[in-house]
Amino acid sequence: MTSAPTTEPGLTTSPPQTPGEAPGRVAPRPRRVVPLWGWLVAVVVIWWVASRIGDGRAVLYLPGQETTDFQDRFTDLKADLIAGRDTNVLMQVVGAVSDAFNGVVEQLQGLVSTPDLPRPVPQIGWLGVLGIAGWVSLAIAGWRHALGTMASLAAVGLLGYWVDGMDTLIITFFSVAVSLALGLPLAVWMGTSRRVNAVVTPVLDVLQTFPAFVYLAPMALFFSLGPAIAVAVTVLYALPPVVRISAHALRSVSETTIEATTSLGQTGWQRLIKVQLPMARPSIIVGVNQTMMAALSISVIAGFVNGPGLGKPVLRALTAGSNQVGVAFIAGASIVFIAIMLDRVTTAASERSELVARGGGGNRRTHRIVLAVAGAAALVSVYVSRTYFSFAEFPDTEVGPKVAEAVQSATDWTTSHFSGLTTGVQETVTTVFINPLQDLVAGSPWFVTGLALIVLSQLLAGWRGALSSLACLTGIYVTDLWYDAMVTLTSVLVATLFVMVVAVVLGVWMARRRLVDRLLRPLLDAAQVMPSFVYLIPVLALFGPGRFTAIVAAFIYAVPVATKLVADGVRQVSETTVEAATAAGSTPWQLITKVQLPMARGNLVLAANQGLLFVLAMVVIGGLVGGGALGYDSVLGFSRGEFFGKGVSAGIAIVLLGIMVDRVARGAAERDRSAPGLLARLRTRTPAHHLS
Template structure:
């Protein structure tokens, strides 16, 4: 055992031991090695098996199956459902319906006008034009009604998320105890793939809009709560003290100082909540959310990339507009406002409301309340032709480099298989040890403990093998993502033009529902794990590229200047100054990459990725709580472990402030 030998060697030479302990990283490893040397022989003697020992698993199939049956049998009679969930569900239906009817009543003209005017008030003329164009595009693509359905669902879900998040955030921001209790939960929810949420919600609420809204709220509220708490906690101590010194009551302190001081974080929270709600609204189509997501999902079923794209584009447009608008609002908050702006602002809103009503009425009297059918542009055919051409020419037999199918085959045989077999062949305690070492090296003993416990929980749940399969896909996808992401990120950081060209591409890929590119990916790479990995790479790349570019760009100018002044070539500058200084950003990129990749590798269950993703899909498709929930829990643990293993201590410390 390697562990034992490292323990005895330094003990012989005390001076070397001292030197080793002085090095923190080595010290940690050493300690871990000691612990391992003691524990592993015992554990190995007791449960000698390569894979997770069967004796240590808990079979939840029976109880979960019973729970599921009980819920279905009692859903229309038990008071818990009648008097609690029933009302929640009812309220959701009423709210969504109310918003939907308002949107329909406003007609396409009214809604478009309102969107443009709101964007104008909040973010200026440029975005107003963009918002108007985006809504018109939704109409042109023939997606007006689904867009309104999604919008209605989004509005309700976002409002509920914001309220829920703000309340939680307020509690955590004002009470240390709540904060300590809530933070690990929120941290964890942040890294969960959306797919893992669906099944329990569906079971309680059944397929349909209430389930979709609630799943969305559960998914989208955490960032709001986190950022609210963060904003409240980070309120400038000096200001708070000054306010207290003037004799403000607790209420006054909160309302006139603490909350206004947190405005930026609150808006950032709103922004993130909207983005997450939108991405979830699409995924929730699997459980009957309707709207645009459903169109994408249905198009996927008939292998119709063009139709999927027609529904996907409005989603991208909505996302980009909402993101830019809330971000611009956040930037404006800090900026100077000329005199008397506030009053002007009020009247501005009045004008906006009046124009909206006027436009809506005009359209109504002109009999143009529905989007005219003749104004619809069909993009499905050309897109499908393009995709067909692409797949048929790239799939196989391309001279010299081989087709994409060959690549996928090679990737599976030479990368995915060895990694998976390697992981699954490793003794289970060795896996835990590696996880502990990585997490400890990058974080504290707490991180290491969380990571190891999460990994062990996977074993206990009895899904050790599929989880390692999923893990192997994640690792492979992350590796590819990082290689490409760093390369492109560096290129973009060094050239404004590259960055400018990349920006819209990144926007689109970041917000495009993953469902849309699952089919082209299958067409190119066949069914199996390779396409799942490819989809994950496509999804995670934008974030990695962005963070890399930003990290490199923000490197201290003085350091760069001094390097230049000493005559460093640009390559030297990059290697010796930029990359080392951008290390925190690069680590963040790794962390984000891992979390995003995991999310899509799970969805990869839809294209033959198998493992946990397939189990979740299977659970949803068959209403099988035992399979689905266990797989979902395993994904949660896997996400937790991966996050802890890749999350540098600095970031945690900052978050803890």
């Protein structure tokens, strides 16, 4: 038995020695590890030096009016498909589907929006539409949302876009119906089979990475312009949300519940119908909501391919220039009214289904009586709208023209009085941020930029991220649009930088102040449901056409989703951790920078990921207002048939850019899920009860 060492007064003990270490030798200092930001800075510095040496050589620039053999293959393929439409089996099948889509849309238009000849008006006039829409909203969401639905549709009519608004709803609802018919069975299959889920999930990831604009080019190979291609593109774009969310909801049903139903002798079909689907119903309705909003956003973009609806007047106003801002505004406002209406009704339907499933929802007998009375009123409104002309065709009003004139006057006044300020902001951002970054990314030799991006991907996301970047950059090189892709990437990076700065400031403010959250969150929700086209209207009026306009519109479009993600991440930091840091003497600034933001790092990376994808989608649409690069190539491919192949190649390059930034951001999030070291240090400085 040994006794503990003692220390004589005035003597000090030597530090403990490691096994095998010679007595009296000082232990070696631990090696310094270079932090991640140090490596990132080093790569950027080397990249900049190499770009100065390269001095604009080997940038692979291709003028807008030139094409390559790779791009011409797509143009020739389109010509061959059109020429062989009568003999090609695939084109015959697609033609039959196209005819069916056109037939359904025309029938629905004759029902509610356009004259159903020989009737000079639709079968159901505006009053009947309001009655039916109000009754449906009452049944699934409640009386407040029924009133909101009727008010929103009436506002669209008062602005002068009743017919276009109804056409937008027709394309949206028909596309959602097709998406649900295809997506829900696939979601059930994914939710009940791990193998199917493993196969389909990567496909959904890729589809959701595509900007909406990109879907137009490949579908134009098979469908002719008009309602059919609008429906086909909308279905393809809107399908992934309902499949992914519904499959996740089915997989999330408790294993204990599944085992209990199995022990009771239920078959797999009975378990699905009586247990899994009812328990997953609220989430499925959320999936329907997301699918509906996606369908609405791209049904507007379908105006490019002659799809009916509100996309046409918005597109006409945007291409007409700044003197049409007022017209574009009221068309955009009509889209916003419809978007908010659909979002609120479907969200309320999800909440109501959950309440009813738990035995709430009020008196059911009273609810049925109210529905019966409202249904009778809706039938009367349908009859009146079929009988009287004034209730069939929405009357002309002066509301829309007056609003457009007021908005145009305000725009003209703003541009004339603040042109110096807007020009100064535009020149400063362009000189300080856009031009230097574009010189680095797009102005460097292509192999220098490619190698730098791959190394940065490895540092941020590991070897998987580097391999993904290598594959995507190789594909971009093959499209012969390297320079344009790098210019687009520059705009994406600049816009995302500003998005994250604003998102962090607003997100932290919202997380730390409940009043600020209550005031800002409804605004962010409303901004998030607006189709991307709407954001181009005010920005174009302020700054005129150009790449800066595309960047600002992308910034406005992406800020809401990034801000909400940051706010939610900061709010999720446990109160005990915040209390511990406060007890340790942290100031509010230290609390934000040393505790809350580091512990919300996963949400910050996710916000950057979503911000990048939103920005990329909007920067491409910015090609309409002089954004240039891949956006210009895409628009050129639609507007002129001889450049169709270049437009398709631009779409491929856009998708590859999206996949690359998505994979790098996701890889960075997966590598950085551990809690920051400050929490461990706090444990040594604060009483145990603060961290229990």
